[in-house]
Every structure is written in structure tokens, then in C-alpha cells.
Amino acid sequence: MRPARPAAGVLHDLVLPWYAAHQRDLPWRRPDRSPWGVLVSEVMLQQTPVSRVLPVWQRWMSLWPTPSALADAAAGEAVREWGRLGYPRRALRLHAAAVAVRDDHGGVVPAEEAVLRTLPGVGDYTAAAVAAFAFGRRATVVDTNVRRVHARAVTGTALPAPSLSRAEVELATALLPEDDARAAVWNVAVMELGALVCTARAPRCGDCPLATVCAWRLAGSPAHDGPPRRGQAWQGTDRQCRGRMVQLLRDSTEPVPGDALRAVWPEEAQRDRCLDALVAEGLVEPLDGGLFRLPGLAS
DNA sequence: GATACGTGGGC
DNA sequence: TGCCCAAGTAT
Numbered sequence: 001m002r003p004a005r006p007a008a009g010v011l012h013d014l015v016l017p018w019y020a021a022h023q024r025d026l027p028w029r030r031p032d033r034s035p036w037g038v039l040v041s042e043v044m045l046q047q048t049p050v051s052r053v054l055p056v057w058q059r060w061m062s063l064w065p066t067p068s069a070l071a072d073a074a075a076g077e078a079v080r081e082w083g084r085l086g087y088p089r090r091a092l093r094l095h096a097a098a099v100a101v102r103d104d105h106g107g108v109v110p111a112e113e114a115v116l117r118t119l120p121g122v123g124d125y126t127a128a129a130v131a132a133f134a135f136g137r138r139a140t141v142v143d144t145n146v147r148r149v150h151a152r153a154v155t156g157t158a159l160p161a162p163s164l165s166r167a168e169v170e171l172a173t174a175l176l177p178e179d180d181a182r183a184a185v186w187n188v189a190v191m192e193l194g195a196l197v198c199t200a201r202a203p204r205c206g207d208c209p210l211a212t213v214c215a216w217r218l219a220g221s222p223a224h225d226g227p228p229r230r231g232q233a234w235q236g237t238d239r240q241c242r243g244r245m246v247q248l249l250r251d252s253t254e255p256v257p258g259d260a261l262r263a264v265w266p267e268e269a270q271r272d273r274c275l276d277a278l279v280a281e282g283l284v285e286p287l288d289g290g291l292f293r294l295p296g297l298a299s
Numbered sequence: 300g301a302t303a304c305g306t307g308g309g310c
Numbered sequence: 311t312g313c314c315c316a317a318g319t320a321t
């Protein structure tokens with residue numbers, strides 16, 4: 001027979017003390033961090049490991065300690081300082097979000113989830129995370145870590161489905177402590193558990209505070225049965241081509257001739273299509289004389 | 300809802 | 311050695 005799902009209170013009493021003892025000391029969690037710092041961290045952490053975010057976040061905070069400071073800089077500076085974090089459009093959107101905060105919200109990062117959600121690059125997850133972590137609000141934060149912990153501990157499956165379901169959001173909401181401050185800690189605690197212990201590849205169940213109540217463990221840790229997860233192709237893709245072009249511009253102080261930009265990719269049609277797309281998206285700015293640069297930089 | 304979107308490290 | 315994965319968003 002199937003093991004009973006652990007009650008919310010039981011999960012709270014196991015996970016919250018674990019988090020108090022094992023949480024990482026991350027700069028965007030310190031008492032002196034600002035809501036802006038939290039927002040920047042959340043966008044940087046989208047699909048990106050903590051270890052790679054740390055130095056870039058520190059640099060951004062020193063350059064642009066407030067939304068207005070970033071808004072007053074060129075978008076291309078944001079892309080340049082993004083470095084090799086990946087998905088550089090996030091830098092562009094963070095810059096656009098800073099402009100929106102400066103122009104529409106008095107330079108103050110909004111605390112309401114619904115308002116945060118209107119900022120460029122801020123989706124359901126990031127809006128909830130900023131409301132919870134920067135402002136202590138009782139928000140339902142569902143990221144890939146939370147989904148995996150819930151899938152195992154509560155639902156009893158090895159991995160969550162490819163896409164977020166309504167049932168998962170309802171489960172996460174049902175598990176949220178009533179108290180605002182406690183709810184905010186619960187959110188980050190479950191994420192931390194997923195990041196450090198209940199990992200995707202090789203979960204460290206021996207160190208898990210939920211091992212005795214985990215539905216997946218109690219069912220014998222059955223293997224993932226759903227469709228195999230599709231890896232992302234890389235060699236020869238537009239993404240690889242775009243990555244090379246943006247990297248060249250990022251590493252160049254001066255505007256780059258179109259010939260030099262096109263030289264990073266052998267196939268004409270694909271290369272031209274990628275460059276056009278980068279320009280259309282605002283990641284690359286065309287200048288007179290067949291030159292290109294990151295957007296908005298003085299030259 | 301499926302797909303595009305970067306990058307590098309770990310197993 | 312590759313394959314898988316990392317605090318998602320926008321279209």
C-alpha cells in the first residue's frame with residue numbers, strides 16, 4: 001500500500017530546523033542586502049548555478065547599488081558586465097526593469113507580487129521570490145528545487161513533470177505556513193534542501209531531514225518513469241552562433257566591423273539570420289559604416 | 300503548450 | 311567522454 005503523504009506541519013518541523021543549521025551564507029540573504037539586490041540575484045540565478053552568479057552579483061552591486069544607478073547606465077554596460085553567465089537577454093531585461101522601477105515606481109522595487117510581475121524578465125517565480133525574500137511576504141515560490149522536493153517527499157515520484165502543473169502550485173500553496181515570516185523562510189528552506197540535498201542526479205538521502213517521511217523513499221525510491229528529458233542541442237545551433245557574436249562584442253572596447261562579427265561563423269545564412277535577430281532583440285546595435293557594438297555604449 | 304534562449308561544471 | 315543539469319521567461 002502507498003505510504004501516506006506527510007502532513008504539512010511534520011514537514012515544517014523537519015525542514016525549518018535543518019535550514020537553520022545548514023543554510024549557505026549567500027550575500028543576497030544577508031540582513032544588509034536590498035530588495036534590488038534580491039531582484040538582481042533572482043534574475044541571475046535563473047538557470048544558472050550559485051557559484052557562477054556570486055562574483056557577477058558582487059560586481060553589479062558595486063557598480064549599480066540601486067535600480068536608478070543601473071537605469072542611468074547604458075544597456076550595453078549591463079550586457080558587458082553580465083560576462084559569461086549565459087542568456088544575456090536577461091541583462092537587457094534587468095536593465096529595462098531598472099528603467100521601469102526608476103520611471104514608474106519612484107526608484108523603489110515594488111513589494112507586490114502583481115506589480116513585480118509587470119517588470120521585464122520577471123515571471124511568476126521571480127515575482128514570488130522577490131516578494132517573499134526581499135519583503136517577507138507570504139508568496140507561493142515554486143522553482144525547480146521546490147518541485148523536485150515536493151515530487152519526492154510528498155508525491156512519491158523521482159522527478160517532477162517537464163512543465164509546472166496547476167496541482168503543483170496548489171500543493172505548494174497548501175504546504176505554506178500561515179505566518180508570513182515563517183512562510184518566507186519555508187520557501188527558501190525548501191529551495192535550499194533541493195539545492196544541497198534533494199538534488200536531481202544523486203540525492204543525498206542520508207543527510208535529508210525528510211528521509212523518514214519521504215514518500216519516494218518509503219516507496220523504495222522508484223526510478224523516473226516519465227519520458228526521458230530532452231537535452232539541448234548545441235553544436236551548430238543558433239545559440240552557439242549568437243553566443244560567439246555577443247562574446248566578441250562583450251570583449252571589445254571599440255565597435256566591431258561586421259566582417260569581424262561574421263567571421264565567427266562559417267555558414268552565411270545562419271550567421272546573417274542570427275545577427276539580424278540579435279539586432280532586432282536589442283542585444284546588438286548597428287552603427288554607420290558597417291560597425292556593431294553592444295547597445296547604447298558611448299563611442 | 301512546445302520551443303528558443305548560453306554557459307560551464309560534475310559525474 | 312559526453313550527457314545532464316543549474317533559483318525561468320517570453321513567445
